[in-house]
Amino acid sequence: MKTFDISSREHYRNKVFPSPFHAHQAALNENREWSRWYDYLSVPAYGCETLEYFAGRNTCGVFDLTPMVKHRIAGPDALPFLDRLVTRDVTKLAPGRVGYSAWCDDAGRVIDDGTIFHLREGEYRLCSQEHQIDWLSINARGFDVEISEVTHDIAALALQGPTSAAVLRRMGCSAVDALKPFGLAHMDFGGTELAISRTGYTGDLGYELWIDPDRAGTLWDRLFEAGELHGIRPMGSLALETLRIEAGFILAGRDFAPALQTVRQHNTRSPFELGLGWLVDFRKPLFNGRRALLEESRKGSRWALARLDIEDNKPAEHAYVYDTRQRKIGWVTSATWSPSAKKNVALATVRAPHGKPGEKMRVEIYYQRELAWHRKMAQAVVVEGPFWDPPRRRQTPPADF
Amino acid sequence: MTEHAPRSAIVIGAGHNGLACAAYLAKAGLSVTVLEASDRVGGAAVTREFTPGYRVSAGAHLLHALDEGVRRDLALERYGLRMAAEDLYTIALDPGGQWLSIADGALGGPGALDADRVSMAKHHRQMSRFARILDGIGDRRPPRLGTQNWRDLLALGRLGLDIRRLGTEDMREFLRIAGINIFDVLEERFESALLKAALAIDGTLGAMLGPRSNNSVFIALHRCNQGRDWALPSGGMGTVSVALDGAARAAGARIRTKTRVAAIRMDFDRACGVTLEDGETLDADVIVSNADPKTTFERLLGARHLEAGFANRIHHLRTRGCVAKLHLALDGPPRFTGLDADQRGQRLLIAPDPETVEHAFNHAKYGEHSERPVMEISVPSVFDDTLAPPGHHVLSANVQWAPYDLKGGWSEAAKQGFTERCLDSLEACAPGLREQVLANELLTPVDLENEFGMSGGHWHHVELALDSFFMLRPVPGAARYSTPVPGLYLCGAGSHPGGGVSGRPGRNAARAVLADRGRQ
Numbered sequence A: 001m002k003t004f005d006i007s008s009r010e011h012y013r014n015k016v017f018p019s020p021f022h023a024h025q026a027a028l029n030e031n032r033e034w035s036r037w038y039d040y041l042s043v044p045a046y047g048c049e050t051l052e053y054f055a056g057r058n059t060c061g062v063f064d065l066t067p068m069v070k071h072r073i074a075g076p077d078a079l080p081f082l083d084r085l086v087t088r089d090v091t092k093l094a095p096g097r098v099g100y101s102a103w104c105d106d107a108g109r110v111i112d113d114g115t116i117f118h119l120r121e122g123e124y125r126l127c128s129q130e131h132q133i134d135w136l137s138i139n140a141r142g143f144d145v146e147i148s149e150v151t152h153d154i155a156a157l158a159l160q161g162p163t164s165a166a167v168l169r170r171m172g173c174s175a176v177d178a179l180k181p182f183g184l185a186h187m188d189f190g191g192t193e194l195a196i197s198r199t200g201y202t203g204d205l206g207y208e209l210w211i212d213p214d215r216a217g218t219l220w221d222r223l224f225e226a227g228e229l230h231g232i233r234p235m236g237s238l239a240l241e242t243l244r245i246e247a248g249f250i251l252a253g254r255d256f257a258p259a260l261q262t263v264r265q266h267n268t269r270s271p272f273e274l275g276l277g278w279l280v281d282f283r284k285p286l287f288n289g290r291r292a293l294l295e296e297s298r299k300g301s302r303w304a305l306a307r308l309d310i311e312d313n314k315p316a317e318h319a320y321v322y323d324t325r326q327r328k329i330g331w332v333t334s335a336t337w338s339p340s341a342k343k344n345v346a347l348a349t350v351r352a353p354h355g356k357p358g359e360k361m362r363v364e365i366y367y368q369r370e371l372a373w374h375r376k377m378a379q380a381v382v383v384e385g386p387f388w389d390p391p392r393r394r395q396t397p398p399a400d401f
Numbered sequence B: 001m002t003e004h005a006p007r008s009a010i011v012i013g014a015g016h017n018g019l020a021c022a023a024y025l026a027k028a029g030l031s032v033t034v035l036e037a038s039d040r041v042g043g044a045a046v047t048r049e050f051t052p053g054y055r056v057s058a059g060a061h062l063l064h065a066l067d068e069g070v071r072r073d074l075a076l077e078r079y080g081l082r083m084a085a086e087d088l089y090t091i092a093l094d095p096g097g098q099w100l101s102i103a104d105g106a107l108g109g110p111g112a113l114d115a116d117r118v119s120m121a122k123h124h125r126q127m128s129r130f131a132r133i134l135d136g137i138g139d140r141r142p143p144r145l146g147t148q149n150w151r152d153l154l155a156l157g158r159l160g161l162d163i164r165r166l167g168t169e170d171m172r173e174f175l176r177i178a179g180i181n182i183f184d185v186l187e188e189r190f191e192s193a194l195l196k197a198a199l200a201i202d203g204t205l206g207a208m209l210g211p212r213s214n215n216s217v218f219i220a221l222h223r224c225n226q227g228r229d230w231a232l233p234s235g236g237m238g239t240v241s242v243a244l245d246g247a248a249r250a251a252g253a254r255i256r257t258k259t260r261v262a263a264i265r266m267d268f269d270r271a272c273g274v275t276l277e278d279g280e281t282l283d284a285d286v287i288v289s290n291a292d293p294k295t296t297f298e299r300l301l302g303a304r305h306l307e308a309g310f311a312n313r314i315h316h317l318r319t320r321g322c323v324a325k326l327h328l329a330l331d332g333p334p335r336f337t338g339l340d341a342d343q344r345g346q347r348l349l350i351a352p353d354p355e356t357v358e359h360a361f362n363h364a365k366y367g368e369h370s371e372r373p374v375m376e377i378s379v380p381s382v383f384d385d386t387l388a389p390p391g392h393h394v395l396s397a398n399v400q401w402a403p404y405d406l407k408g409g410w411s412e413a414a415k416q417g418f419t420e421r422c423l424d425s426l427e428a429c430a431p432g433l434r435e436q437v438l439a440n441e442l443l444t445p446v447d448l449e450n451e452f453g454m455s456g457g458h459w460h461h462v463e464l465a466l467d468s469f470f471m472l473r474p475v476p477g478a479a480r481y482s483t484p485v486p487g488l489y490l491c492g493a494g495s496h497p498g499g500g501v502s503g504r505p506g507r508n509a510a511r512a513v514l515a516d517r518g519r520q
Helices: A022-028 A049-058 A078-085 A133-140 A164-170 A213-230 A237-246 A290-299 B016-027 B068-073 B114-138 B150-164 B168-177 B182-189 B193-202 B216-226 B238-250 B293-301 B308-315 B354-365 B412-429 B445-452 B504-515
Strands: A035-037 A040-042 A060-064 A069-074 A098-104 A110-120 A123-128 A146-149 A155-160 A184-189 A192-197 A206-211 A232-234 A303-310 A320-322 A328-338 A343-351 A360-369 A372-383 B008-012 B031-035 B047-051 B054-057 B083-088 B090-092 B100-103 B106-108 B230-233 B254-256 B261-267 B270-276 B281-283 B286-289 B323-330 B347-350 B374-378 B393-400 B437-443 B488-490
Touching: A022 A213, A049 A060, A049 A232, A049 A237, A060 A213, A060 A237, A069 A078, A069 A133, A078 A123, A078 A133, A110 A184, A133 A146, A133 B308, A155 A164, A155 A213, A164 A206, A164 A213, A184 A213, A192 A213, A206 A213, A213 A232, A237 A328, A237 A343, A303 A328, A303 A360, A343 A360, B008 B016, B008 B270, B016 B031, B016 B068, B016 B238, B016 B286, B016 B504, B047 B238, B047 B323, B047 B437, B054 B323, B054 B393, B068 B504, B090 B193, B100 B193, B106 B114, B114 B150, B114 B168, B114 B182, B114 B193, B114 B216, B150 B168, B182 B193, B182 B216, B182 B354, B193 B216, B193 B347, B193 B354, B193 B374, B230 B238, B238 B254, B261 B293, B270 B286, B286 B293, B286 B504, B293 B308, B293 B488, B323 B412, B323 B445, B347 B412, B354 B374, B354 B393, B374 B412, B393 B412, B412 B437, B437 B445, B488 B504
Parallel strands: A060 A232, B008 B031, B008 B286, B031 B254, B090 B347, B286 B488
Antiparallel strands: A035 A040, A060 A155, A069 A123, A069 A146, A098 A110, A110 A123, A155 A206, A184 A192, A192 A206, A303 A343, A303 A372, A320 A328, A320 A360, A328 A343, A360 A372, B047 B054, B083 B230, B090 B100, B100 B106, B261 B270, B270 B281, B323 B393, B323 B437, B347 B374, B374 B393
16 A cells, blocks of 8 residues: 655655555564664564575565665656666667666766666666655756656565565466566556566565555565465565675665765765776766766776675674785775675775785774674685675576475 | 867857957967857947947947957957047936046046045055956966866966965955955945945946845956956947957958857767758867857757756856846937036946945846836947937947846836836936937847847856856856867857956967867
8 A cells, every 4th residue: 555645745744654565564573673764664674684584595585675766767858868867878778678777977976876677668767775856857957758756656575585486476477487687577466567577686586576555465465375385584674785795786875975965075986986887888978977987997996896705704894994014995885794605795995906806805803792892804805796696596487496 | 089189160159259269269270160140240249220320339338358468469450440439437427416437446526525535546456456366367267176287276376376465454355355245345435325336336237136245246356357448449349349250250260140050969979060050060170159058058069968967057057137238319419417528428327326226136136127227328429420320329228137037028018118217217317318319229138138149138148256257167067168078168258257348258268279189
C-alpha cells in the first residue's frame, strides 16, 4: 500500500514513513529495531545479521528497496538528456536493459552513481543513492523531457542469492531463464505489471522487483510462499552492507562525498578516482564533467580507490592506510570480514599513483576486545576486481539451486 | 578538432565591440567575416532617423568610454570619427532655476553650496583614484582563479598591489565603500540634495538598483573609470561604429548586414561555424559572439551543448533592462530654466533629491515604471547641425526606471503613459517644452531588445555588479572571452569590462583569440 503522499497538505508533519512492506517487515522483525533511510523506515537486521548475510550467499534474501531514490525520465529528449547527464554512452542502452553509471558536475566530480533502466523505448528510470531531482531539473533546461521523482510510486524488493532464480520460476516468472545480467523483463502479476531486473547490490545472482505499492503486500506473500523451500529470508541493511563490500561496490556518502553536498572540492572524487574510469566515454562530444575529466586523464588523478586484502580478521574500519615506508597515503572507507572470500577486506581511498593492484600497504587497525583497545599495523595488498565474484552471477539461464 | 592556429573567424553581430574585435583579428591576418542581423552596423551605437528629418543616437548617446588604445590602434579618425563637442560637463537641473554644474570636481551654478565645494573636490579626487584601479584592469584579460599559472597569479597580485598603493587612508576607504551603496556615502559627504541626486544617478544609471542598493558605488566607479569627459561624436554615436566598420574593412574583414545567424554549429565538441536564418552555413576556425551571453549560449548554441552547471549559471544571469530611451523632435531649443545656449548642450540630469531617485527605483522592483522618472538628457543638436533641420533640435534622454518586464506589458497605452510622465518632468525644468515637441519616440527595454537584440534590453547585456565583474564576468568559465566550448569566444558588453561604447571587450576578446593561438 502506498504510504507516502507528497500531495497531502499534512505530509510535512511526518518525516519518516512506513514502507509499503511495513506490515510484513514488522511481523518478521524479531529485533524490533528500525533505522531511517531517507523518507522510510528500514530494517537493520530482522534477527541475526549473519544468517541474513548467508541467505544472500547460500539461499536468497529479500531486501526492501522502496526507499531508494527513483526518477522517471521520458519525453522526446530523454535519451540526449541522459547522455549529457552521465559519463557513459546511454545510446547503447537498449530498451529492456539496465546500465550502471556515475554522473558528475562540470568539474568532473562525482555527484552520485546509480542505475538507468531503459523501461521501454524513450522511457527511463534513474535510481540513485541521493535525491537528484534538483540536479535533474537543472539539467533538463534546453531538453524536451519530463522528469519526476517516483520513489513513492514504486515499491521495490531486492531478491538476492543463488536460489533467487528458482524462487521466481516457482512464482511463475518464465522470463527468468532468458534474462541476462542487467536485463529487464515485465510480467503480469494479477493484473498489475511486475518489473523484474537482473540487478542488485550484492555481486551475486539476484533480481530486483518493481511494483505498484498497492500490490506490495501481495508480492511479498507470493515471494515467501514460492521461496519457502528455497531458504528465502528477509534481509536487513547490515547484511546488505557486507554483501556489497564483498562485491567491491562503492556507496555514495561512504566511499566518496557526493559533489553537490560537499563544500570543499578537494574532498570530492572523480570517476577515475573511484575506479569508475571504465564508465567514462570520451567518444561522446559532451557530458557533464567531460572537459575536466579529459584534463584529468591527461594530467593524472590525485586519488585512487584501492580494494584491500588485509591480513588477520579485524575489520579495518576507519583505518589510516600507509605505504611500506610508513607514509600516510589514505584511509579506509568501507571494511568488513568477508565470510565468503574468507578474507579481511576493505575499500580505501589513497593518494595516486598508489593503489595499483599488487601494491603492498599497511593499515592501522584499532579494535576492541572486551572493551580494551588494541592497535595493529596490518599488512595489506591491493587486489583487482571484486573480492567475491561467483560464476553464477553471470550464468544464463541461471542454475536452479 | 583543429590543431592549427585559427586562420578564419566569424564574428556574430556588428555592434561596436564586434567591429573592434573584427578589426583587430583582421589586422592580425585572420580571414574575418562579420554577420549582422540588422541592415546597419553598430548595434546600440548607432545614429538613426526617428521621425523624418530628425536623427538621434538611438542607443548610447554620450561618448565617454572609448578606449584611447582602440581609437589609436584602429586610426578611427581616419575613418571619419570626429567630435562635435568634447569636455562636456554635468548640469543638475532645477525647476526653480537653482541648477548646479559638476565639472572635474568643481561645482558651479546658482544651486552649488559652499559647504559642498571642498567635499566635492575630495570626493572627485578619491573616486578618480579608485576608478583608476578599475580602469587599469579594464584592458586586461581577467585571470583564472585557483590556478598556479604565473600569469594569473601576477594579474591578481597586480590588482592587490594597485589597491595597496592607494595608501593606508584611501585603501581603507576603498575597501569600505566599494561594495556598499552610494546613498550612504553621499549622505556622509554632501549637503545639497540636488548634488546628491546627481551623483546618485551616476551610481544607478543602466542598472537594476537604486541608490540605497549595494553595488551602486561600484556602478559609479565604473562610470567614473570610463569617464574621461563626456563627448558627442559628430553625426551621433553611429559615427563611432562607421569608423570601426571602416577600420575593420580596411584591415580586410568582410561585413555582411541583413544576415541573421540562426545557430552556432558544432563539430564534435568544437564550435565550427554558423547556420544563417536562410539556411546557409558558414565555417570558421573561431566563432566570436558579440551577442549577449544568454543569446549566445541559450538561443544560438543551445543549453544542451553545454555542461549543465555552466548552462545553469548562464540561465540565471540578470538581464532585466530598466532604462528607456526617449527621443523628441523639437521646433526650437528647449528652454531649460536658467541655462544659456551652450549649457543646454551639456549632460543634463533631472532628479531633485536622492530620495526621489530611490522612490523612482522602488516602482521598478515591483514591475512598475517610475511615476517620477529620473533622466539623463542630451541635446546633441546644440553642437551638431547634422541631426535636425536648421533651428530645430533633437533631445535624447535615458529614462529610468522602466523595467523590461512591466506588469501588463509595454502596451501602446503604457508607453504613452510613461512618455507623459517623462514630459511632465521635462516640462517642469523647461517650461513650454511640450508645445515644442513635433514628434516623439520611446524605446522601452523591450524595444531595445527587439531593435538591438540584447536580452532584456539591458545596456550591459548582463547586469554590471561586483558578482559579475572581471574574473566573474559574465560567469566563471567564460570570463576570459574564451568559453567552455572550444572555438567559441565572447566579445560583447556581457564580457569584461562591460557596457559603454569603449571597444574594450571587443579588443580584449581579439587579443584572447590571438593569445590562444597554437594552444587550441
